[in-house]
Amino acid sequence: MRKRLQKQKLSSLIKKLKEDATVIAPVMTDKNEVDFLPVNSEEVILSGARSLYSPKKYIFKQSESMYDYTIQDSGKVTVKESCENEKQIIMGIRPCDLHAIEYMKEFYSGKYKDSYILRRLENSVLIGLACTEPSTNCFCTSLGNSPVDTDGSDIMMADAGSFYFVKGITEKGKKLIENNKDIFEDSQEDDERVLSDIKESCEKAILEKIDVTALKNKVGSAYNSDIWKKYSDICVNCGACTFNCPTCTCFDVADTSRSKNEGCHYRTWDTCQNFAFTLHASGHNPRSTSEERLRQRVMHKYQYTVDQMDQFSCTGCGRCTQVCPVGISMIAILKDIKEVVDNGEE
Amino acid sequence: MSENVYKPFLMEIVDIKEEAPNTKTFKLNFKKPEEAKKFSFKAGQFGLYSAFGSGESTFCIASSPTRKDYIECTFRIAGRVTTQLANMNIGDTLGFRGPYGNSFPIEEKFYGKNITFVAGGIGLPPVRCLIWNTLDLRDKFKDVNIVYGARTYQDLVYKNELNEWEKREDVNLITTVDPGGEKPENGCTVDWKGHVGFVPTVLEESNIKGGKDSVAIVCGPPIMIKFTLAILEKMGFSPENIYTTLENKMKCGIGKCGRCNVGNFYVCKHGPVINLADLSKLPQEY
Numbered sequence: 001m002r003k004r005l006q007k008q009k010l011s012s013l014i015k016k017l018k019e020d021a022t023v024i025a026p027v028m029t030d031k032n033e034v035d036f037l038p039v040n041s042e043e044v045i046l047s048g049a050r051s052l053y054s055p056k057k058y059i060f061k062q063s064e065s066m067y068d069y070t071i072q073d074s075g076k077v078t079v080k081e082s083c084e085n086e087k088q089i090i091m092g093i094r095p096c097d098l099h100a101i102e103y104m105k106e107f108y109s110g111k112y113k114d115s116y117i118l119r120r121l122e123n124s125v126l127i128g129l130a131c132t133e134p135s136t137n138c139f140c141t142s143l144g145n146s147p148v149d150t151d152g153s154d155i156m157m158a159d160a161g162s163f164y165f166v167k168g169i170t171e172k173g174k175k176l177i178e179n180n181k182d183i184f185e186d187s188q189e190d191d192e193r194v195l196s197d198i199k200e201s202c203e204k205a206i207l208e209k210i211d212v213t214a215l216k217n218k219v220g221s222a223y224n225s226d227i228w229k230k231y232s233d234i235c236v237n238c239g240a241c242t243f244n245c246p247t248c249t250c251f252d253v254a255d256t257s258r259s260k261n262e263g264c265h266y267r268t269w270d271t272c273q274n275f276a277f278t279l280h281a282s283g284h285n286p287r288s289t290s291e292e293r294l295r296q297r298v299m300h301k302y303q304y305t306v307d308q309m310d311q312f313s314c315t316g317c318g319r320c321t322q323v324c325p326v327g328i329s330m331i332a333i334l335k336d337i338k339e340v341v342d343n344g345e346e
Numbered sequence: 347m348s349e350n351v352y353k354p355f356l357m358e359i360v361d362i363k364e365e366a367p368n369t370k371t372f373k374l375n376f377k378k379p380e381e382a383k384k385f386s387f388k389a390g391q392f393g394l395y396s397a398f399g400s401g402e403s404t405f406c407i408a409s410s411p412t413r414k415d416y417i418e419c420t421f422r423i424a425g426r427v428t429t430q431l432a433n434m435n436i437g438d439t440l441g442f443r444g445p446y447g448n449s450f451p452i453e454e455k456f457y458g459k460n461i462t463f464v465a466g467g468i469g470l471p472p473v474r475c476l477i478w479n480t481l482d483l484r485d486k487f488k489d490v491n492i493v494y495g496a497r498t499y500q501d502l503v504y505k506n507e508l509n510e511w512e513k514r515e516d517v518n519l520i521t522t523v524d525p526g527g528e529k530p531e532n533g534c535t536v537d538w539k540g541h542v543g544f545v546p547t548v549l550e551e552s553n554i555k556g557g558k559d560s561v562a563i564v565c566g567p568p569i570m571i572k573f574t575l576a577i578l579e580k581m582g583f584s585p586e587n588i589y590t591t592l593e594n595k596m597k598c599g600i601g602k603c604g605r606c607n608v609g610n611f612y613v614c615k616h617g618p619v620i621n622l623a624d625l626s627k628l629p630q631e632y
Contacts, residue, residue, distance in 0.1 A: 066352045069398045077398060077439040081350050112351045112600035223609075223629060250604030253352075253597045257399040265352075265396070270603070278595050278605050278631075281403075281424035284568065286594060286608070286631040296631075299609070307610040 001168030003184040011041035021087035054246035098152035100246030128153030137318030232291035239271030241320035354441030393444025397430035410478030420471035466566025498527035499534035546573035556582025585623035
C-alpha cells in the first residue's frame with residue numbers, strides 16, 4: 001500500500017490519531033534535546049538526524065510495576081497484576097530504532113514471554129521514518145543496516161520534499177492508513193524512488209564505517225586480549241551507554257512497600273556497568289572490575305546475542321559514543337577488535 | 347496474551363527447621379491446590395522466593411521431585427529478602443516462581459553408575475534434592491557416597507538426615523568439619539565422630555574410586571569446588587562425569603534480566619547444572 005501525505009496534512013493526521021491513542025513523536029525538549037514524547041500536533045520534528053533518546057522507553061519502560069500485593073492483617077496475601085492496555089502510535093522512528101524494537105520483540109519472546117512488553121507492542125502502531133541525515137556517531141551501515149530499512153515498522157514514511165511518501169507494511173499499518181484515507185493521497189508511480197535517493201545520500205554522509213558483519217562469530221576471540229583495559233582505564237562506569245542504548249534489555253527487580261500492608265513489585269532499567277549488577281550476597285563478584293564489565297557489554301552486543309539469537313544486539317545508532325562522558329567510542333573498540341581478530345587469523 | 351511469567355505462586359509455610367546458625371529450611375505448600383497439581387520439577391532446578399515488600403531471592407529446590415505435593419528450600423540469612431523470610435512463621439505466605447533452569451541428567455547419565463556427592467556448608471541443599479532422588483530410586487545406581495563437610499559441627503545442615511544416611515547400609519557417608527569445628531568452644535555439642543579436615547583432603551583420603559562408571563556431583567563454596575575438582579580428576583573421574591551447579595546473581599530466572607551469564611552461558615537458562623568439561627570452556631565469570 002503506497003500513499004502520499006502532504007506535509008500540511010500531518011497535523012490533521014496526528015489530531016485524528018489522537019482520538020483513540022496516545023501519539024508519540026520526536027520533539028525538541030526544553031533542554032534542547034530531541035526526544036520522543038506524547039505530542040499534540042505541530043511540535044513534531046520529522047527531519048534531521050535521529051533523536052538523542054530512543055523510543056525504547058515506550059516499549060520497555062524505564063520503571064514499571066509488575067504487580068501490587070496486599071497483606072491483610074489475617075496474613076492473607078493477594079497479588080494483582082498491573083495491566084496496561086492503552087493504545088499508542090509512535091511516529092518518526094528511525095530504522096536503527098525499528099531494528100532495536102524488532103530485537104526486543106524477539107528477545108522478550110521465546111519460552112518465557114514477557115507479557116508486559118509484548119502487550120505494549122501489540123497495542124502500538126510503529127511508524128518509521130527513513131533517515132535523511134546521520135548524526136556524527138552513526139554507523140548503521142557497518143552492521144549491515146540501512147537508513148531506509150522498514151523492518152519492524154507498521155508504516156514507513158519518507159520525506160519527499162513537499163510530501164511524505166507513505167508505505168503500509170503490516171496489516172496493522174495498512175488498517176491505520178485505510179481508516180484515515182481522506183487525509184492521504186494516492187501515490188505516483190515513481191514515488192518509491194525517494195527511498196533509494198535517501199539511502200544513497202544518507203549512506204554517503206555516514207562518517208564511521210567498519211565492516212562489523214565480517215566479525216560475526218569472531219568477536220569472542222578478543223575476550224582475552226588487552227584492548228579492554230585501554231577503555232576501562234578511562235571508563236567511569238556511569239552506565240549512560242546502556243541507558244541510552246535502544247537494545248539494552250537488562251533490568252533489576254525489587255519490591256517497594258507503600259505501607260505495612262501493601263506495596264508493589266517493580267522492575268527498572270539496570271546497567272551491567274554497575275559493580276552491584278553481579279554482586280553476590282556473599283560478597284563475591286564475578287565481574288568485579290571495570291574491565292570485565294566493559295568487556296561484558298561489548299561481548300554481549302557482538303558475540304553473545306550472535307550465539308543465542310544469530311544477530312548483533314547493536315543497530316549502529318552510535319548513541320553510546322555520543323553520550324559517553326569520557327569519549328569512549330564504540331567504533332574505536334570495534335576497530336581494535338577487528339585488529340585482534342585479523343592478527344589472530346594471520 | 348500468555349500468562350504472566352513474573353507472577354508468583356502463593357505458598358504457605360507449613361514447617362520450619364533451624365538447620366544451622368542463620369540457616370533455615372521451609373517446607374512450602376501451594377495455596378491453590380490446582381497449582382500444586384500442575385506443578386512438577388526435576389532435581390537441580392531452582393526458584394525465586396519472594397518476601398513481599400523486600401523482593402525476591404534465588405534458591406534451589408532442596409526437596410526431591412520424588413516427594414510430591416510440597417517443596418522445601420534451605421537458605422542462609424544474607425540480605426534484605428532472606429532476613430524478612432527468616433522472620434516469617436508457620437502459616438505465613440510467601441511467593442514462589444519456578445521451576446527454572448536445567449536439571450541433573452539422572453536417567454541419561456547417572457543410572458547404573460557409582461554416585462559420589464561432595465558438598466560443603468550451605469552447598470548441601472542443592473545436592474540434597476538429588477541425594478533423595480537417588481535414594482528413592484536406590485536400585486538404579488551402584489555405590490552411593492556422600493562426602494559432606496562444614497566449618498564447624500554447628501554449620502552442618504540437615505543433621506537428622508545425616509544421621510539417617512549414616513545408618514543406611516546402602517550409603518557411604520563421610521562427614522567432616524574444619525580443624526577446630528569439633529571443639530565445644532566452637533559450638534560443637536556432641537562427641538564428634540566424623541573426620542576433622544577440609545573436604546577435598548578427606549575426599550582424597552577416602553576409599554572412593556573414580557573411573558568411567560563413576561559420577562561426582564560437587565557443590566559448595568568456590569574455594570572448596572576449585573580444590574575438589576582437581577582432586578576428583580586425580581581420582582580418575584572424567585570431566586564429563588563431574589557435575590556442579592553454578593550460582594550467579596539473578597533477578598528474573600528466565601534469561602531476561604541479563605546478569606547471571608558466564609560468557610554466553612546463562613546460569614538461569616542453560617544451567618545451573620553443568621559438567622566440568624563444559625565449565626572449563628567458559629570464561630571465569632562465576
